Amino acid sequence: MENEINMKIKIMIVTAAVFILTCLVGYSMIYKANVSKAVKLNVKIGEARKIKLLMVDINNTGARMSEYAAIKSNSPEPGSFLSKVVDAANSCQIKIDTMNTGSVVQDGEYKFLPCGVSFTAPYKTAMLFIRGLESGQMYTRIDNLSIEKGDSLVNVKMDASGFYYE
Numbered sequence: 380m381e382n383e384i385n386m387k388i389k390i391m392i393v394t395a396a397v398f399i400l401t402c403l404v405g406y407s408m409i410y411k412a413n414v415s416k417a418v419k420l421n422v423k424i425g426e427a428r429k430i431k432l433l434m435v436d437i438n439n440t441g442a443r444m445s446e447y448a449a450i451k452s453n454s455p456e457p458g459s460f461l462s463k464v465v466d467a468a469n470s471c472q473i474k475i476d477t478m479n480t481g482s483v484v485q486d487g488e489y490k491f492l493p494c495g496v497s498f499t500a501p502y503k504t505a506m507l508f509i510r511g512l513e514s515g516q517m518y519t520r521i522d523n524l525s526i527e528k529g530d531s532l533v534n535v536k537m538d539a540s541g542f543y544y545e
Contacts, residue, residue: 460492460519460541467511473500484540491540493522498535502526505535512539 461480468475481493500508505526512519523538 461494463541464494464496464512464539467508468496468498470511471500471504471508473498473504473508489542491520491542493538493540496535496537496539499529499532500535501531502533505533508535509537 461478464478465475475496475498477495477497479495481495484491484493498505498508509521509524512521519542520540521537522540523536525536527534527536
């Protein structure tokens with residue numbers, strides 16, 4: 380009987396030792412697995428943040444491009460603005476008396492070409508010319524406009540700035 384009790388005690392001791400050893404080894408294995416999963420998850424979270432920042436940057440770039448597209452003329456050349464002024468005058472059948480330009484004014488990436496125009500035409504035709512300058516694909520700012528009434532015609536003197544972007 381004593382042998383049986385010693386055997387049961389030995390079995391309990393071995394079972395407890397195996398249990399403790401399994402717990403210690405198993406815990407370290409579970410810990411290592413959780414650490415590697417946490418590292419992989421942190422990498423994925425970091426990549427997701429980078430993707431989010433890239434998406435925000437792409438959206439901001441798209442918004443800036445649409446702003447530029449709204450005000451950019453068809454050509455980056457300053458002479459194209461002058462040709463558009465002449466084209467607008469020709470489409471309204473206006474003969475320009477004088478046309479003079481200043482030097483290009485630069486404000487960061489934006490450049491403006493000041494232009495002075497004077498002509499004599501009927502009032503409605505002059506207004507069509509001004510609307511023609513303000514419409515279309517070009518950005519024109521009218522800086523100064525004076526209209527003097529004549530007998531059947533008006534004398535128009537106008538200073539405008541044409542935007543272009545390089």
